[in-house]
Amino acid sequence: MTEDLEATILAFLKRAPEWVRRDLTAKDQSARTQAEEAFAAMLADALRRAET
Secondary structure (H helix, E strand, C coil): CCHHHHHHHHHHHHHCCHHHHHHHCCCCHHHHHHHHHHHHHHHHHHHHHHHC
16 A cells, blocks of 8 residues: 555545444444445545545
8 A cells, every 4th residue: 555545545534524433333234334335435535536
């Protein structure tokens, strides 16, 4: 993993909304699934933006 990619991912994690962090560990499967999908979309967007 390059340092730039690692820095991009770390910056993304620091900005992740509290509701995503909370719901990723929720007991409710629906809440977890929604958080996982949102997290993946936000991470993909952050990585796309870093490529440009």
